[in-house]
Amino acid sequence: xxxxxxxxxxxxxxxxxxxxxxxxxxxxxxxxxxxxxxxxxxxxxxxxxxxxxxxxxxxxxxxxxxxxxxxxxxxxxxxxxxxxxxxxxxxxxxxxxxxxxxxxxxxxxxxxxxxxxxxxxxxxxxxxxxxxxxxxxxxxxxxxxxxxxxxxxxxxxxxxxxxxxxxxxxxxxxxxxxxxxxxxxxxxxxxxxxxxxxxxxxxxxxxxxxxxxxxxxxxxxxxxxxxxxxxxxxxxxxxxxxxxxxxxxxxxxxxxxxxxxxxxxxxxxxxxxxxxxxxxxxxxxxxxxxxx
Amino acid sequence: xxxxxxxxxxxxxxxxxxxxxxxxxxxxxxxxxxxxxxxxxxxxxxxxxxxxxxxxxxxxxxxxxxxxxxxxxxxxxxxxxxxxxxxxxxxxxxxxxxxxxxxxxxxxxxxxxxxxxxxxxxxxxxxxxxxxxxx
Numbered sequence: 001x002x003x004x005x006x007x008x009x010x011x012x013x014x015x016x017x018x019x020x021x022x023x024x025x026x027x028x029x030x031x032x033x034x035x036x037x038x039x040x041x042x043x044x045x046x047x048x049x050x051x052x053x054x055x056x057x058x059x060x061x062x063x064x065x066x067x068x069x070x071x072x073x074x075x076x077x078x079x080x081x082x083x084x085x086x087x088x089x090x091x092x093x094x095x096x097x098x099x100x101x102x103x104x105x106x107x108x109x110x111x112x113x114x115x116x117x118x119x120x121x122x123x124x125x126x127x128x129x130x131x132x133x134x135x136x137x138x139x140x141x142x143x144x145x146x147x148x149x150x151x152x153x154x155x156x157x158x159x160x161x162x163x164x165x166x167x168x169x170x171x172x173x174x175x176x177x178x179x180x181x182x183x184x185x186x187x188x189x190x191x192x193x194x195x196x197x198x199x200x201x202x203x204x205x206x207x208x209x210x211x212x213x214x215x216x217x218x219x220x221x222x223x224x225x226x227x228x229x230x231x232x233x234x235x236x237x238x239x240x241x242x243x244x245x246x247x248x249x250x251x252x253x254x255x256x257x258x259x260x261x262x263x264x265x266x267x268x269x270x271x272x273x274x275x276x277x278x279x280x281x282x283x284x285x286x287x288x289x290x291x292x
Numbered sequence: 293x294x295x296x297x298x299x300x301x302x303x304x305x306x307x308x309x310x311x312x313x314x315x316x317x318x319x320x321x322x323x324x325x326x327x328x329x330x331x332x333x334x335x336x337x338x339x340x341x342x343x344x345x346x347x348x349x350x351x352x353x354x355x356x357x358x359x360x361x362x363x364x365x366x367x368x369x370x371x372x373x374x375x376x377x378x379x380x381x382x383x384x385x386x387x388x389x390x391x392x393x394x395x396x397x398x399x400x401x402x403x404x405x406x407x408x409x410x411x412x413x414x415x416x417x418x419x420x421x422x423x424x425x426x427x
Contacts, residue, residue: 183313217316217334219341220395248334256338256401257387 007123008131011112012055020048022108027101046084053080063130069141081142089149098146102139106132166192168199174206175276177269181214189225193232200236207276208233211269213244223258230263239264239279243272300357306348315344315356322358323367328427336367336425339402343371343421346398351375351419366426374418381413
């Protein structure tokens, strides 16, 4: 520990609770405390844990070197931090709020430092500058860490959504449907194909309705995925019907030059279902009203 | 190709497959704001999808910018990549020609779906595609 930071370290020891209170108050004032997410007690405990780790870290770092938050001396602080960022990232706190959250520590510490070193402006300036540098580095780190955390959550949700979004449903004996929604990129197309082919075996299906009512854009890649899926279904001994092709998409596909070849298509899932019933030998008939 | 006058209404970096969807969404939003007709929107967005995917798959990624132009009101996009470029543009625009295992209808199809289509490609420098349509 260098001599320059003795006063900051001392004040963090002696006035610990006061600094936590003031930090908490600054956050309230700047509107980054989240009463909707955390109770006052929980928020205060988080600040307290973080400040303790911060004070301990200050005692270990060498200020003559540039501040490297990834260094070994910072590991305790990083740990205290990761707990806080994870909770906040999961609950949808914005990155700027996280940064402001950390920067709000400056004001109370500068205030305290000013009271203590009023008579030695040189030292006051030096300690304030060093402390400012460290808080800035800390804020940058928390921001990066927070964004990385959030990216991970988004990636996880994306994977979860992908699993959810390709359900194969049995409509009738030997008739399956898979309603596609949103974007059919290569990854999802692969998922759709696998789920569908497995379901064909499982349900001994003869007709599969691939419904694209919920797919906004059918470009050549999506069309190719659909046609490949239909070809694979045929190899399994079943027939695919692509349903839900809107007039807009039909016209666009023609301009693109997409030829669906022998794949059966229907404008609606209702028309596709009627066709499916016909193929497996069922018919829907009106029940005769015997009460008459 | 001469530059459009104002700041783009949207800009999407194309780095991975999901960015193609982001480009479609961005163009779709601009067209909604212009009160575009549903069929024109579907056509233009589909063309954008083809061009954006080409930039990603063949150009190694790129950037797509979207403008609203006046008199007459129309939407314009420019998609740039710094990939290997297209050796023979006429051949690339021909349906059925593909260097990937794709349909080979993307470029020609996109041109048929829009009202103005310009392509500039230099081997080793990259490819720029501009497209325009009424809303």
